[in-house]
Amino acid sequence: MKFKHHQHGKLQSLFAQMLKKPTQTRLFSAIIQKQGYPKTPLNTTNKQDYCLPSFRNQKRYSTTVKKNPSFKQVSVEDISFFESVLGKQNILATKDLGGDCELTDLDSYNISWIPEFHGASKVVLLPTSATQVTVVPQGGNSGAQGGCVPVFDEIILCLSKMNQIRDLDHDSGALLCDAGCILENLNNYLGQYNLTMPIDLGAKGSCHIGGNISTNAGGVRYLKYGSLHGSVLGLEVLSDGTIINNMSKLRKDSTGYDLKQIFIGAEGTLGIVTGVSILAVQKPAFVNVAMLGLNSFDDVLKAFKYSKNHLSEILLAFEFWDADCMKSSLSFHKFQNPFSQNYSFYVLIETGGSNSHHDEQKLYKFLDEAMTKGVAANGVIAQDFTQQKKLWNIREGIIESLVKTGSPYKYDLSIPIGKLYDIVNDVKERLVNAGVYNEKVSSNEHKPLITSVNGFGHIGDGNLHLNVVANKFDKSLSQHIEPYVFEWTSKVHGSVSAEHGIGIAKPNCLKYTKSPEMIDMMKKIKKTFDPNGILNPYKVLPQ
Incomplete structure (x- = not known):
């Protein structure tokens, strides 16, 4: 694979030029956004293939938002400036701004995959490298809190073309890549070297690693590998026109403040994550997947305790769902029920290790105890990869079945x-x-x-x-x-x-988890990194 490296001088000079233009500066109430629908980097010439129906009557926020009057509307002159930086081929704009698109042509950018969140942006910028990113934020359109779509007509900065793997350190497992790399593509690349990503999501076929980091995404491997705060080694971030390049491969570094941590989970409100250094983990040589049927949530808790006792070091995931979720997923996706009868709760367990016989023995011992003590009413073990995928499909198909029905x-x-x-x-x-x-x-x-x-x-x-x-x-x-x-x-x-994350859905709900003093400190941090309030506006912090 060809690695792509970036030079950053152009970006700094361009951003400095933008800050000299007051009207331009106010214009960039840009939004963190990534294309979330295709499973390969977006081909913008076929954008209409990914358009969604318009859902403009379904907006629902827990937060009431008023448009900031200091942000100007995009003009034809602004588009000309963008073209001088990115090239016309990397800009999608509506016809009234000199582009070729209708507003509905941009629906897959303006509308999140959960259609209650949508905006009315007339411009999508698609830089191909950090040297072309002249202004702010970016995240994934597979988000669930509306953090990745416009609230009003903010410019969308889509990093789907920044999708290059830059380097892989085979000794340490440090992977360096662009923020627009799709999670599943990274996993497939690492698999060639018996490595895997420390994060796994149901949306792995469309979500981008930059968006995962910007929302501090969790997923099903959190139990084994923990938070991205521990897995991310370094970041390349554009904030106030300065590129903060800390694409470190080091696992230990106690020199000064650990700046990367403040951008993890910030949802693009403090800066644009353009590059990522993340620690890949050893890919398990052998994987087992089992599903249990249980009669109560107390039994789910007991099964989890048993799994920690018996599976400990090989336990990768422990997922649960109730009967309504099971019914929804099976019915919508037409999946086959692995059990002959229904249960109140279900658990999916995945293990991974280096010794097939040892791992299977541990799993069977766990299942034997769970069944003997009446904790699990029934259980199945996948016999091959195809069966493993079918069991996982039931779990990962839940949210789509709920949203679409x-x-x-x-x-x-x-x-x-x-x-x-x-x-x-x-x-x-x-x-x-x-x-x-x-x-x-x-x-x-x-x-x-x-x-x-x-x-x-x-x-x-x-x-x-x-x-x-x-x-x-x-x-x-x-x-x-x-x-x-x-x-x-x-x-x-x-x-x-x-x-x-918080997105546009929950800024006013921050008070239920964070103290007034903590929220005030967050606002001070925001003011420091983004004094003009142009980075993913209206998101995360209460107005």
Whole structure:
């Protein structure tokens, strides 16, 4: 593979030139954005292939946003300037700005994959290297909190063309790459050298590593490899016109402030992540996948404790979901149920190690104890890669099935593990008492507004994805759910965002997890890095 290296002098001079133009500076209320639909880098000449239907009547935020009047609208003159920097072939613009696009042609950039979040940007910039990035943020369009789409008509800066692998240190496992590299492509590349990425997501075929880092994404390998705060070795970031190049391959470096950490999870509000140095991990030689059927959430917790005792060093993932999630995924995707009967809860376990016989023995011992003690009512073990993929497809297909068959109110929560599922039951009871939900209603009867209240997530790191699935978004329904969910989470000392970030959906909810002093400090940091407020505006911090 050919590696691409960057020279940065051009970028600094261009950004300096932009800052000398007040009208241009205010223009760049740019947005962190990455193309999230195709599984290969976007071919902009075929952009219409990825257009989505317009969902402009489905916007729903927990935060009310007013457009900043200091940001000017894009003009034809602005487009001419962009063309002088990037070239016309790397710009998508609407016809009123001299481009070739209708506004709907940009829907796959303006609308997140969860269509409740959308904007009306008329311009998409597609730089091919850091030397062409003249202004701010960028992230992934596979996000769930609207952090990667415009709120109004902000310019979209899409890094999908910055998709080159720069270097791989075979001794340390340090991978250096552009921020626009698709996660699955990185995994495939590393697989040639018996390495793998320390992060794995259901959206791996479309999400970009820069967006993963900008949202501090978690995923199913968090249990084994931990947070990106530990895996990221260095970053290349564009902030105020200065390229902060800290593409380090070192695992240990205690010289001064660890600046990269402040950009991890900042969602592009402090700077654009253009390059990444991340520590790849050894790829397991042998992988086993098992699925269990369980009768209660208490049994799920017991199974997790057993898995830590018996599987410990080879345990890669421990995922759970309830009966409603199972029904939704199987029904929507037409998957075959691996069990002959239904259960209240399901668990998927993945192990990975270097000794096939040893790993299988440990897994079978775990399953034997779980079944003998009545913790697991049933269980299956995949016999080959195809069966492993089928089991994983059920788990990874949950969120798509919920989004495409209803209007889900989605909550990404960190909750103490012992109380993880309590909120699902409490929300159910609250909505039943409010008369908007009846889980016993048959499919032939008149259904209330809510069709399902369910939960799934990552047991090992206390991350619950709570979903209240409605027939449609409704203001009267929202008040039964919010702020109750956030207040409940705060009372158990949880977090209102475990791995999806804040985006545009939750800035006003930050107070349920962070103290006023912490939020004030965040605002000071934002002011330092972005005094004009032009980096992914309206996101993360309350106005």
